[in-house]
Structures are given as C-alpha cells and as structure tokens.
Amino acid sequence: MNLRLSRVTIRRRSAEVVGSSRSFAAPVRETLALVLDENAPILDSDQDIDDVVLRLRGHLMELGHATPEPPRPAIEEAFKAARLLADIDVPTGHVQARVHLRQLAEAVNLVITELTNAGAVCGHQPECPSVENRDFQAAQVRVRHSEIGCSELCNGVLVFDDTGCLLPSGKVVDPRRPLPLVASGPKAVTS
Incomplete structure (x- = not known):
C-alpha cells in the first residue's frame, strides 16, 4: 500500500511543479477516495493508516485558507468537527485506528462539501482551471x-x-x- 500512496504523492507534486490546472482540492479528494471509495484497497498496516491521517490533517489546514469571508455557520461547524477528530491521537489497535480514519475522512469530506456549496472550491468534473493558469x-x-x-x-x-x-x-x-x-x-x- 505504501507504493500506491507514494505514487499519488509523486503525481500530486509533479502536477504542482508543471502548473497543472488542478486546484488544492484535487489532492484532498484523492486522499478521501483512498479511505471512502468502496473500490479502494484496504489500508492493511498501521503505518499506512498513520500516513493517511497525517495527510488528512495537512489537507484540513490547506482547506482552512479557502474559507470564504465571512465564514458561513455550516462551514464553521464542519471545520470544528473535523479539527476535533484531527486533534485526537490515532487509537492503538488496527480496527480502532481504521474507524478513526474513516470518521476523520468523513469529516474532511463534509468540509469539502460545504466549501463547494459556498463556491469556495470547484465541484466540477473535470475541475475548472485556477486563476493562475493561462486557460x-x-x-x-x-x-x-x-x-x-x-x-x-x-x-x-x-x-x-x-x-x-x-x-x-x-x-x-x-x-x-x-x-x-x-x-x-x-x-x-x-x-
């Protein structure tokens, strides 16, 4: 599983380097798919779970910069719930760790959904190009x-x-x- 996570990270960094039209939300959605997608491979090691939890925590910090001013109450509530879960240490025990990871992923997914509803994050497929791109x-x-x-x-x-x-x-x-x-x-x- 570490190999798959590394490929996603490499793809994400290479897209950022060449100035792709991907927004900051695209990597968040990729990480969420690793946890929430029914067809995603099961994270079978504690290290994989820890890696994805750390990635979700980082994504949550990045999403904080996309909050519209003034923030909507639904967005504030979604961030509050996600931050509470992100601040909790990953439980010991594989099953408990996977449950915690799933709860955190669902909370971050709610944040993305609320930001999309507010127009702060693109919800189109394929994603719209960002302002920094020529197109x-x-x-x-x-x-x-x-x-x-x-x-x-x-x-x-x-x-x-x-x-x-x-x-x-x-x-x-x-x-x-x-x-x-x-x-x-x-x-x-x-x-």
Whole structure:
C-alpha cells in the first residue's frame, strides 16, 4: 500500500511543479477516495493508516485558507468537527485506528462539501482551471449577471461580454478583440 500512496504523492507534486490546472482540492479528494471509495484497497498496516491521517490533517489546514469571508455557520461547524477528530491521537489497535480514519475522512469530506456549496472550491468534473493558469477563462460559469454584462466563473474571475476580465486579485485583463482588417487598395503597376 505504501507504493500506491507514494505514487499519488509523486503525481500530486509533479502536477504542482508543471502548473497543472488542478486546484488544492484535487489532492484532498484523492486522499478521501483512498479511505471512502468502496473500490479502494484496504489500508492493511498501521503505518499506512498513520500516513493517511497525517495527510488528512495537512489537507484540513490547506482547506482552512479557502474559507470564504465571512465564514458561513455550516462551514464553521464542519471545520470544528473535523479539527476535533484531527486533534485526537490515532487509537492503538488496527480496527480502532481504521474507524478513526474513516470518521476523520468523513469529516474532511463534509468540509469539502460545504466549501463547494459556498463556491469556495470547484465541484466540477473535470475541475475548472485556477486563476493562475493561462486557460483560466475556461472555467465554468457560476453566476451570470446579464444586467451588467458579465459572468462570474467558478474560479472567481469576472468575464465581461467584451471578453475583458477582472481577476479576484483586482488585476484587469484587457478584452481580446479581433484585429482590424488592413485595407488594401489596388496595387500600382510598375513597368
């Protein structure tokens, strides 16, 4: 099982290095699948369970940065329950450790669900590109504001009808208009 966990970690790091369109939520969902997916292999060693618990604790800290301001009560409650489970030491005994791991995974899954419902995490499959990617305008429309001529994308970008954009950081991206055609007159004949 350690081999499989290592492959997931390597894939995650290589995707981050090359600037993939994966958001920070993609690795969280991969870890949750290791625990909650019915077809996932059973974690058969105490070390594997400890490794996944540590990974879930790290993911929980990363998710804390995605909390919208002001935080919604449902998100706060989900984080509170998940943090309480994350603070508990992994019980001794394989069965008790697996039960604790499953409870922690379900609590982190609830956090992801609440963040997705709040629009702080992309819930689309495949995931929408993040703002840092060149193809950030390929994200799906979250809300259409026809009265002002713009759409809010899943990654927080405002795209205006003239193709201009306003990034969440406040940076303005100029519209991409077609270049005007150059008028060409009759060519002079030279002898």
